[in-house]
Amino acid sequence: MINFRTYVNEATLDISTMSKQLAGVQRSEILKKAIVSGSKLETKKGNVVLNWINDQDRNAFDMNDFQNAFKDGKSYKKIFITSDGDELKLNDIIKTAMFGGGAGSSGGSKNTAKVESGQCVYLAALYNGRKFKDVTDSLDDAEMSAVASKYNISVSLDEVATMNDAWVESSIIVAQKLKSFLGNKSYVFHHQSPFVKNLYGAYSKLNKQLPSPFRGPDKWNPADIWAVDGVENHDWYQYNSLAELNNELKEMYVKRQCVGISLKQASGKVDLVEKNTDGFIRRPIRMIKYDNGRKGVFDSKHCTIYGTENFIMPMKVYDGLFGGFAGEVQLKRARGGKVRGTLIDELIKIRPKFSDKDLARNVQRPSPNFIEECYNTYLAVTQNKREFKNKDEFIKQFKITAKKNKSLVFSKFKAMDMIGRLINQRNRKHEIVDALAAYAMAESKDSGPYVIAKW
Secondary structure, three states, X not given: OOOOOOOOOOOEOOHHHHXXXXXXXXXXXXXXXXXXHOOEEEEOOEEXXXXXXXXXHHHHHHOOXXXXXXXXXXXXXXXXXXXXXXXXXXXXXXXXXXXXXXXXXXXXXXXXXXXXXXXXXXXXXXXOOOOOOOOOOOOOHHHHHHOHHHEEOOXXXXXXXXXXXXXXXXXXXXXXXXXXXXXXXXXXXXXXXXXHHHHHHHHHHHXXXXXXXXXXXXXXXXXXXXEEOOOOOXXXXXXXXXXXXXXXXXXXXXXXXXXXXXXXXXXXXXXXXXXXXXXXXXXXXXXXXXXXXXXXXXXXXXXXEEXXXXXXEEEEEEEOOOEEEEEEEEOOOOEEEEEEHHHHHHHHOOOOOOOHHHHHHHHHXXXXXXXXXXXXXXXXXXXXXXXXXXXXXXXXXXXXXXXXXXXXXXXXXXXHHHHHHHXXXXXXXXXXHHHHHHHHOOOOXXXXXXXXXXX
């Protein structure tokens, strides 16, 4: 996929912005609300949903400690992660109108609503007899109004009419590709309509029942628009679980009655990729083995989990000395996103031996008791292949490493502790590893079906 647009010389958020007020509300609270609610924010990576990489930075932010939350020394650090696995800094967020800035490089979320609504209008025109001579053959006001019963959108036609040439081209070629894929149906195309809001309202209610709820609607189903044929009045609130709702959506998808479509700006050739359309579309992944570093325990920050389907997930600190601990999922044909350590903890359901704050304090001033705990953790996860003959050898190397690289000790202990808790889950460890792969690839059995239009 590509992002909707690129950003050049846009004003971005900074620490000073966070403490200022807009209409009586501190702007840090505006950012917090957007993250908690799963709202899309305009960034240098496009309009995306953001989550915190680690709780340590989030807690500092909640206490208005913006220096420690957003910076490592004088430089901004990566503290947010998107659904695509991109890691962002505070100053990667565009200062749009919601933060007291301008409309953004392309009008921000307003522009996104315009072009996504525009796609609905161009699809409606194509499905109702409009022929496009070429990619510059834009619709006029009369043509858009003539098919008004075939779309339900969130902006006015006056706004759609202001789409630039690049978006007109994208709307035409995506519409043509989708029609060849979806076939001839009596579609109504929806963007943020009552139909869409009812569907996502039902999702939101059922999502709360999951052991590890999706952290935003885009993680469940990132569709931007919906093609709907004859099921506009469907009761989405009748289901008792998200799995039941997904099963209904998948049946409707197969029948081409209700199809979610994720859009990316296109030029030239367009490809369509289906996601989550026929049950659990990945083969379930089982854990095979793990290692604590290919060369040695204290030679790297990470431990790695291996599974079937060429599943690999190294786990380590990715940001600063003690921040951004995550697992980065890799599969045979794709690289997934990073899975935050806090989410892995939620799936394992056994608390780690130390909180991040306590672990960092112990690493900085390791007591004999803490070194003993590290040794015991090492023993628990190296039953078949031990690098050190005895405790004294381990302690000697531990002290050398802790003096030189405290981040490595923090990262290694956290990774070994996580693996220890994982392997103690017996057969459940396979379910956990499979769930991690699903989450990172946005293909959970709880995810909804959609199709991506991209180039």
